[in-house]
Amino acid sequence: MRIGKLAKLMKERNFDGALISPSSNLYYITGLRIHEAGERPTILAVSADGDFHLLAPSLYENVVKDFPVTFWRDGENPYEKLSAIMKELGINNGKILIENTMRADWLIEINRTVRMNPYPLSLVVRELRMRKDREEIRLMEKAAKVVDDLFEELLSWDLIGMTERELALKMEFWIRERSDGISFEPIVASGENGANPHHEPGDRKLRKGDMVILDYGARWKGYCSDITRTIALGRPNEGLVEIYEIVKEAQERAFWAVREGVKAKEIDGTARRVIEEAGYGKYFTHRTGHGLGLDVHEEPYIGPDGEVTLENGMTFTIEPGIYVPGLGGVRIEDDVVVEGRGRRLTKATRELIIL
Numbered sequence: 001m002r003i004g005k006l007a008k009l010m011k012e013r014n015f016d017g018a019l020i021s022p023s024s025n026l027y028y029i030t031g032l033r034i035h036e037a038g039e040r041p042t043i044l045a046v047s048a049d050g051d052f053h054l055l056a057p058s059l060y061e062n063v064v065k066d067f068p069v070t071f072w073r074d075g076e077n078p079y080e081k082l083s084a085i086m087k088e089l090g091i092n093n094g095k096i097l098i099e100n101t102m103r104a105d106w107l108i109e110i111n112r113t114v115r116m117n118p119y120p121l122s123l124v125v126r127e128l129r130m131r132k133d134r135e136e137i138r139l140m141e142k143a144a145k146v147v148d149d150l151f152e153e154l155l156s157w158d159l160i161g162m163t164e165r166e167l168a169l170k171m172e173f174w175i176r177e178r179s180d181g182i183s184f185e186p187i188v189a190s191g192e193n194g195a196n197p198h199h200e201p202g203d204r205k206l207r208k209g210d211m212v213i214l215d216y217g218a219r220w221k222g223y224c225s226d227i228t229r230t231i232a233l234g235r236p237n238e239g240l241v242e243i244y245e246i247v248k249e250a251q252e253r254a255f256w257a258v259r260e261g262v263k264a265k266e267i268d269g270t271a272r273r274v275i276e277e278a279g280y281g282k283y284f285t286h287r288t289g290h291g292l293g294l295d296v297h298e299e300p301y302i303g304p305d306g307e308v309t310l311e312n313g314m315t316f317t318i319e320p321g322i323y324v325p326g327l328g329g330v331r332i333e334d335d336v337v338v339e340g341r342g343r344r345l346t347k348a349t350r351e352l353i354i355l
Helices: 003-012 024-030 078-089 104-113 122-129 134-154 164-178 191-195 238-256 264-277
Strands: 017-020 043-047 052-057 069-072 095-098 117-120 187-190 210-216 227-233 289-291 298-302 315-318 321-324 328-331 334-339 341-344
Touching (some): 003 043, 003 122, 043 078, 078 104, 095 122, 122 298, 134 164, 134 227, 134 334, 164 187, 191 210, 191 321, 227 238, 227 328, 238 264, 238 315, 238 341, 264 298, 264 315, 298 315
Parallel strands (some): 052 069
Antiparallel strands (some): 017 043, 043 052, 289 298, 315 334
16 A cells, blocks of 8 residues: 555645545555445545545445445435544544545535545645556556557458447457456547547448547556557548658657656657647647556646656656648557656557558
8 A cells, every 4th residue: 555655745745634535546545446336425534644544335345355444324424424534533624635536515515524624635646646666567568568459450350331439349349358448438530530639439431541540548457558540541641641740750759858857848849849840730739648557647747838857657648649620630649658768668550551
């Protein structure tokens, strides 16, 4: 468990404690795999001295073992029990860190019961999660291997005539058979739909001449991968071929700019300059990348306002793209870890594949 590390940071920054609901943070800090039980409050209370206690509905009596826990049953008031736990831990008032994704109705009820000054948990836990240890990186490598293997596999599929939705579902099923599941719902954007960076796969059939954006990810022991490759089904529009080479150059230069001590915004600027100098700046409509780990989007964010200084162990994506309405789009994305310089975790070819 990483509760001791969290408590140390809380004490250094004068926080009295934390309330953590089911989330990637709860798993990261405790190793407990608990999913939110709907409207039933499930909350871990942690003091700055490192004491901790879990409040959970009785649904979890056969799940939570060898852990300090108070169970509550339907008909009981869980917030009164939480108040008693917080008082016992000495965190019933003061500066309290709150899980960023906690349900609003839970927080409202807690505020009615306990006097506190709430702050987002991310203010502290981000300092722990941004730097991955060797075991975390190993798990991310496993997740990356799954998506690399899928790319090689799908190149042999009969894609012409398949709908975007059918291909997305086939990709999802393939990932689920070989990992702990998808890290997000796959994006398949063909032809003119490629101009929408987060296109939702629909009923459009893939056809010859299409450029197709494939954005997908897998989970391994909780850790995510996230890859994007753009392929062509037959010879595509020459304008899209030109765009592909620009995006590939932007992604490559951004990757080689990664090193310990550089600010995240410098990586974004490197990719953005390549695209702007080619005359497509207004068609690059998102940041260059985002942190990756237990969540598919976490810190550090690789954007124009990314003030985080890169350190060894930080993991993130590099995914520049160009999206032209009425024509289509191109995105190329890899997962990268900082180890002095950058190292790609995803290794599938970035050359233009024409099937």
